[in-house]
Amino acid sequence: MRRPLRAAALTAATLALALLVPAAPAVADGTATGDGRPQPQGSARDRYADVLDLEGTPGTAHPGGEQEKDTNPVTTFADRGAWHAYSLPEEDRPATWGGFSGPLYLAQEYPWWLSDTFSRLRLTEHGKPLDLDGEGKPRFTSLPGVLRQSYRLDGGLRLTLELRYASGRTALVRARLANEGRASRTLKAGWTGSLLRPRKEPMRSAPSLEKTRTGVAVGFDRVREPSDYLTDGTERFAVRHAEPVRTRVSGDGYRTDLAHPLRLRPGRSTSLDWTESYTFTAAERRAEAPRVRRALARPDAVAAAGQRRWDGYVRKATHGVPAGRRRTAVKAVETLVTNWRSAAGRLKHDGVTPSLSDKWFAGGFWAWDTWKQAVGTARFAPGLAEDQIRSLFDHQITRDDPRRPQDAGMVPDAVFYNDTADGGINWNERNSKPPMAAWAVWEVYRATGDRDFLREMYPKLTAYRDWWYRNRDHDHDGLAEYGGTVDPANDSPEEARLAAAWESGMDNAPRFDAERGTEALVNRDSAGRRTGWSINQESVDLNAYLAADQRHLSRIAARLGRPAEAVRWRQRAAWVDRAVRESMYDPRTGWYYDTSLDGTRLTARGRGIEGAVPLWTGTASREQARAMRRKLVAPDEFGTRMPLPTVAVSSPYFAPTQYWRGPVWIDQAYVAIEGLRRYGYGRDADALTSRLLDAAGTQDRNPLRENYDPRSGDGLNARNFSWTASLLLPLL
Incomplete structure (x- = not known):
């Protein structure tokens, strides 16, 4: 996977909350936590508290902090496809207590912090502020689908704040106050907050505060900084209170006060509810307005529906998972749901971004990421899995495309809120991604039984398959190559070679190095047009994927009642299997390799994990699988401490921390492990899975990473990475 193109207060007693939300159905016990934290009993949600460390407060508007790095060190929570997210405050920063860190919002494609804590509740009594740690330190907890803060104030007052999402544009915050003391209390409530502004213009001046009748709002100027900040001037973040309030704005700060005091007799409780909505357009705001009104009118219903949905996610994701691994499964679900973005801009269906924690991965969908993510998501949210696949096929090139009709059937590499016509630089049609879509569709169908989905996708999948053989078979021998499209970015053979490496998804793998002989060749049609x-070179992974793709098309055709087509696809898959098996396996070294167009196996480039793909696809012979199994478990090959690096230790090009030249990627490890299992090496597959999970520290509270150092298991590159989360679910 490549980086996108740059040049190329809320309150409530826990007791009262129990009356607010019905108990969730029980699930199988999973009591142990990886970090020794006690595991509460109760609902499915409460049993998986704090699987991720969600505490953190930003110091600057840029998520990378003072150094303006690409990765945000604060893990956030979002739900229902929202484009804004929150975290919990930190225990050692009392000034931020009483509110949730953020929000982190997406300026169409790039994440920024709007505030350190935009809505911070303050309570006063007799003109004096109440300390939120009056009777001890607060407790900050993340639960599946909810962020919670619990405070014990002087005199028996209890305050609980909860944040959950009412929709894909709106977070609902509930502050519940309970008087457990002996005296009546009369309190005043107010909220304060201020903007964190970006350092540089024009984005520094983009946000502006304004008071509203029901709270406060932030408007945004139009800014078109394609590599940093994109707004149309129609975006809006708005806080709306259920109770009457008065707001004053002063510069970059505001104060909202409850219009009437709160009177609490002993043993009684009350709640304050408000929504925080982030919308891109006036049309979105009009559609969201009734949802906001319903959420404020029936907050209990929002809470109950959210708990039912999340209990379902947890129950499905942990089904059949050993007790000691269930927290990892829930962490995977939380990661995927936070990275879920609902339809917006050029994105016509909901999908999952690679990582909200990474600047370049936060605002768009990638093709092969989506295929893998759909497989994992189908285990707990099959409707979202279907929409993810649609989100890429919405942009499949058609024969009447005015710019590139020769690419009819192709699915672009990456699609974002903005395409190139709208000033986006991350949208990428200069290459596609490995053909795993039919596998994803079939796996989602296995979870849903939705034959209409198969019927919808079948012609799109066949057109995609046809594109590969029409546009990526230079010598017309039935074996395909990675490549690039006719695109302004592919303006030279070197740029086209780079696009081909991106198309493989293994950007800087040794097998694509120009200095080792990889170069790009022009493809033409029968009329001589480019x-x-x-x-x-013909790549082993690409052709094994195409064999599997056609095998899955055969299954889909059979399920749709098209037996003749099913037979044809099956025959074509068998032909590709045989060609790959005979031309790309090297019996001397016991491994699969890419081959040059003259049929030479490129063994000098070393063994890469792509050579294990024929195990996963069922392409390899039994004898070949036996030899490959030895390489996959050997410590001096792929059996490292954290096993299954992308390049074998024996390779002269092994570099354990250099992207696709040695780190462990969970998707590639999944392919190798399931390949071993397919050929009967289940004991090896189980052992490698355990080592993989243990070395990566998946049971602790740290985020799932893009890839890992095979020697130490240390996480590398992007945090909270979606395909890691997605393929952990079937591995578990």
Whole structure:
């Protein structure tokens, strides 16, 4: 996977809350936590408290902090496809207590912090502020689907704040106050907050505060900084209170006061409810307005529906998972749901971004990420899994495309809120991604039984398959190559070679190095017109994927009552299997390799994890699988401490921390492990899975990472990475 193109207060007693939300159905016990934290009993949700460390407060508007790095160190929570997210305050920063960190919002494609804590509740009595740690330190807890803060104030007052999402544009915050003392209390409530502004213009001046009748809002100027900040001037963040309030704005800060005091007799409780909505357009705001009104009118219903939904997620994701691994499964679900973005801009269906924690991965969908993410998501949210696949096929090139009709059937590499016509630089049609879509569709169908979905996707999948053989088979021998499209970015053979490496998803893998002989060749149609580029090698993973793709098309055709088509697809898959098996396996070294167009196996480039794909696809022979199994478990090959690096230790190009030249990627490890299992090496597959999970520290509270150091298991690159989360679910 490549980086996108740059040049190329709330309150409530826990006791009262129990009356507010019905108990969830029980699930199988999973009591142990990886970090020794006690595991509460109760609902499915409460049993998985704090699987991720969600405490943190930003110091600058830029998520990377003072150094303006690309990765945000504060893990956030979002739900229902929202484009704004929150975290819990930190225990050692009392000034931020009484509110939730953030929000982190997406300026269409890039994440920024709007505030350290935009809505901070303050309570006063007799003109004096009440200390939120009056009777001890507060407790900050993340639960599946909820952020919670619990405070014990002087005199028996209890305050609980909870944040959950009412919709894909609106968070609902409930502050519940309970008087457990002996005296009546009369309190005043107010909220304060201020903006965190970006350092540089024009984005520094983009946000502006304004008071409203029901609270406070932030408007945004139009800014078109394609690599940093994109707004149309129609975006709006708005806080709306259920009770009457008065607001004053002063510069970058505001204060909202409850219009009437709160009177609490002993043993009684009350709640304050408000919503925080982030919308991109006036049309979105009009559609969201009734949802906001319903959430404020029936907050209990929002809470109950959210708990039912999350209990369902947890129950499904942990089904069949050993007790000691269930927290990892829930962490995977939380990661995927936070990275879920609902339809907006050019994104017509909901999907899952690679990582909200990474600047370049926060605002768009990638093709092969989506295929893998759909497989994991189908285990707990199958409707979202279907929409993820649609989100890429919405942009499949058609024969009447005015710019690139020769690419009919192709699915772009990456799609974002903005395409290139709208000033986006991350949208990418200069290459596609490995053909795993039919596998994803079939796996989602296995979870849903939705034959209409198969019927919808079948012609799109066949058109995609046809594109590969029409546009990526330079020598017309039935084996394909990675390449690039006719695109302004592919303006030279070197740029086309780079696009081909991106198309593989293994950007800087040794097998694509120009200095080792990889170059791009022009492809033409029968009339001599350029149709794109291919590199001068046939890749083992690509062709094994295409064999599997056609096998899955056969299954889909059979399920749709098209037996003749099913037979044809099955025959074509068998032909590709045989060609890969005979031309790309090297019996001397016991491994699969890419081959040059003249049929030479490129063994000098070393063994890469792509050579294990024929195990996963069922392409390899039994004898070949036996030899490959030895390489996958050997410590001096792929059996490292954290096993299954992308390049074997024996390779002269092994570099354990350099992206696709040695780190462990969970998706590639999944392919190798399931390949071993397919050929009967289940004991090896189980052992490698355990080592993988243990070395990566998946039971602790740290975020799931993009990849890992095979020697130590240390996480590398992006945090809270979606395909890691997604493929952990079937591994578990």
